[in-house]
Amino acid sequence: MAISSTTLKEIVAERKLVPDEQLDKLVRESKEKKVPLDNLLVVKKAVSEEDLSAALAAHYKVDVIDLKNEKIDQPLLQLIPEPIARRHRVVAFRKKGDKLHVAMLDPDDLQTREFIKKKTNFEVVPYLATHSGLDFALSLYHSSLKSEFEKILKGHKEEPGEGGEIEGLEVGGELKKMAEEIPVVRVVDTLLEYAIFERASDIHIEPQEHDVDVRYRIDGVLHDVMTLPKLILPALVARIKVLSNLKIDEHRLPQDGRFKTEREAHKISFRVSTIPIFDGEKVVMRLLEEGATALTFEQLGFQHSALDNIERNLRRPHGMTLVTGPTGSGKSTTLYTVLSGLNTKTVNISTIEDPIEYRVPGVNQMQVNPKIGLTFSTGLRALLRQDPNVIMIGEIRDRETAEEAVHAAMTGHLVFSTLHTNSASGALPRLTDMGIEPYLIASTINNIIGQRLVRRICDDCKKSQKLDKKTAESLGREYDLKHLIEVMEREGVLPKKASDFSELEFWKGAGCEKCGQSGYRGRLGIYEVLEISGKIMDLILRKSASSEIEKQAIAEGMVLMWQDGFIKASQGMTTIDEILRVSRE
Numbered sequence: 001m002a003i004s005s006t007t008l009k010e011i012v013a014e015r016k017l018v019p020d021e022q023l024d025k026l027v028r029e030s031k032e033k034k035v036p037l038d039n040l041l042v043v044k045k046a047v048s049e050e051d052l053s054a055a056l057a058a059h060y061k062v063d064v065i066d067l068k069n070e071k072i073d074q075p076l077l078q079l080i081p082e083p084i085a086r087r088h089r090v091v092a093f094r095k096k097g098d099k100l101h102v103a104m105l106d107p108d109d110l111q112t113r114e115f116i117k118k119k120t121n122f123e124v125v126p127y128l129a130t131h132s133g134l135d136f137a138l139s140l141y142h143s144s145l146k147s148e149f150e151k152i153l154k155g156h157k158e159e160p161g162e163g164g165e166i167e168g169l170e171v172g173g174e175l176k177k178m179a180e181e182i183p184v185v186r187v188v189d190t191l192l193e194y195a196i197f198e199r200a201s202d203i204h205i206e207p208q209e210h211d212v213d214v215r216y217r218i219d220g221v222l223h224d225v226m227t228l229p230k231l232i233l234p235a236l237v238a239r240i241k242v243l244s245n246l247k248i249d250e251h252r253l254p255q256d257g258r259f260k261t262e263r264e265a266h267k268i269s270f271r272v273s274t275i276p277i278f279d280g281e282k283v284v285m286r287l288l289e290e291g292a293t294a295l296t297f298e299q300l301g302f303q304h305s306a307l308d309n310i311e312r313n314l315r316r317p318h319g320m321t322l323v324t325g326p327t328g329s330g331k332s333t334t335l336y337t338v339l340s341g342l343n344t345k346t347v348n349i350s351t352i353e354d355p356i357e358y359r360v361p362g363v364n365q366m367q368v369n370p371k372i373g374l375t376f377s378t379g380l381r382a383l384l385r386q387d388p389n390v391i392m393i394g395e396i397r398d399r400e401t402a403e404e405a406v407h408a409a410m411t412g413h414l415v416f417s418t419l420h421t422n423s424a425s426g427a428l429p430r431l432t433d434m435g436i437e438p439y440l441i442a443s444t445i446n447n448i449i450g451q452r453l454v455r456r457i458c459d460d461c462k463k464s465q466k467l468d469k470k471t472a473e474s475l476g477r478e479y480d481l482k483h484l485i486e487v488m489e490r491e492g493v494l495p496k497k498a499s500d501f502s503e504l505e506f507w508k509g510a511g512c513e514k515c516g517q518s519g520y521r522g523r524l525g526i527y528e529v530l531e532i533s534g535k536i537m538d539l540i541l542r543k544s545a546s547s548e549i550e551k552q553a554i555a556e557g558m559v560l561m562w563q564d565g566f567i568k569a570s571q572g573m574t575t576i577d578e579i580l581r582v583s584r585e
Contacts, residue, residue, distance in 0.1 A: 230280075395418045424448040
């Protein structure tokens with residue numbers, strides 16, 4: 001993990017390694033370009049790597065190690081698996097007795113040191129690494145894997161061909177043998193284990209022309225984890241296909257599968273998708289923790305009038321609630337929270353999903369299977385004959401499903417589903433476009449939730465900040481900040497000392513060991529909840545545009561998604577940057 005810019009600036013300024021004016025300029029450039037300051041100082045030749053390393057070593061009271069001059073054996077290197085080594089910028093290079101000598105960019109990273117100690121059962125002795133030396137040591141992981149896979153392929157005369165295919169290995173049996181080889185198993189197990197450790201939601205395995213890139217999605221943002229030699233691709237994909245019971249010798253068509261694994265206290269289900277691309281087969285694995293405890297609406301991020309609206313409509317005996325937003329915006333999590341809240345012995349809850357993401361005890365969950373004719377609409381018709389009180393439909397994708405959902409809501413059932421629209425108000429014209437009669441929409445829908453996910457500020461390095469005048473003016477050109485203050489006052493969240501936007505206090509994460517210097521840890525939702533009132537019913541019947549419906553909902557007190565985001569930013573839950581990132585999608 002790289003040293004924080006603030007600490008580094010203090011060290012460089014104290015030792016007068018760089019003139020103050022030049023240092024300030026480089027600090028600004030580091031923030032704008034999101035490049036580590038220590039890297040920038042060396043690249044811009046403001047200070048030599050040797051002088052900077054000596055200053056940092058003196059600050060940390062550790063020795064400097066140049067890994068380019070060290071001979072590192074593979075068993076020693078592998079004590080710290082590559083995903084951890086690359087993400088935390090740390091390499092094991094020497095072992096003496098019960099002590100493991102470890103090169104790091106930040107020797108004060110106690111969390112990583114403690115993890116290595118627990119993983120290896122060695123006492124960790126930290127050294128300060130240079131960037132160039134660390135990059136050299138990390139490349140040794142690549143060469144080690146390459147040589148191991150060359151041994152596996154030695155029995156095959158053919159060389160890897162275009163697109164990562166290996167002639168002579170097209171036969172499923174041969175690929176299956178490769179998938180059982182120890183290096184292949186070790187690589188896949190390592191990828192899965194550290195995806196769980198890093199709290200990743202997805203693993204992306206992406207073949208390039210000469211290499212295979214592996215990335216984790218953590219808190220909604222993709223991070224590079226490791227680079228593998230291209231010749232590993234067929235065996236790597238074959239191993240994942242074996243685990244998820246897919247056709248090993250099918251490379252031309254997309255496939256979907258699933259498998260489970262247990263790691264310590266975690267039971268994780270992996271949802272696997274493979275697609276053919278120009279350079280080979282791309283694999284994406286989504287991680288779903290089984291048995292995860294259901295969150296409350298407050299934990300999801302619902303508050304004030306939005307929370308009151310949700311809870312009021314859940315007490316209704318029938319009608320429909322829709323959750324809208326793009327893929328990956330947490331719609332399913334919201335629906336599962338709703339189901340958990342309604343799940344009692346006196347209620348019959350049935351769902352039809354594609355796929356079933358979480359198992360909910362006491363809920364009857366049906367998996368869509370188009371191959372045998374079990375679609376959302378046919379499954380929903382069958383569910384209605386099962387006397388349910390509550391029905392959850394994974395997604396309304398077509399007119400037939402929409403008609404069945406509306407019919408269910410009309411005949412005394414409480415129905416929940418998702419719809420892909422950018423806002424809550426956009427769901428109403430979308431249903432009309434699907435061919436649902438406006439009078440049916442107006443009479444069956446109770447409310448619509450629009451949502452996005454934002455990263456939560458790390459509580460361990462959170463600090464307050466005031467926006468400068470230029471930033472406030474820029475935001476004012478894009479958002480109605482005067483109305484925002486009125487909304488905050490109405491919701492009871494406006495600080496007494498603040499009478500306009502410029503007086504509001506906001507927050508950011510400075511970056512620390514626990515959040516990987518990102519300033520963020522975890523996610524929460526920002527929401528807008530549109531309740532169907534009498535006036536909005538009239539607009540639906542007149543087939544009004546979503547902008548007119550939204551305007552009326554605002555007049556009736558709806559808090560817009562970006563407003564909810566700004567409120568949460570002022571409460572120290574997230575940052576203005578996060579709200580801008582997701583509200584512009």
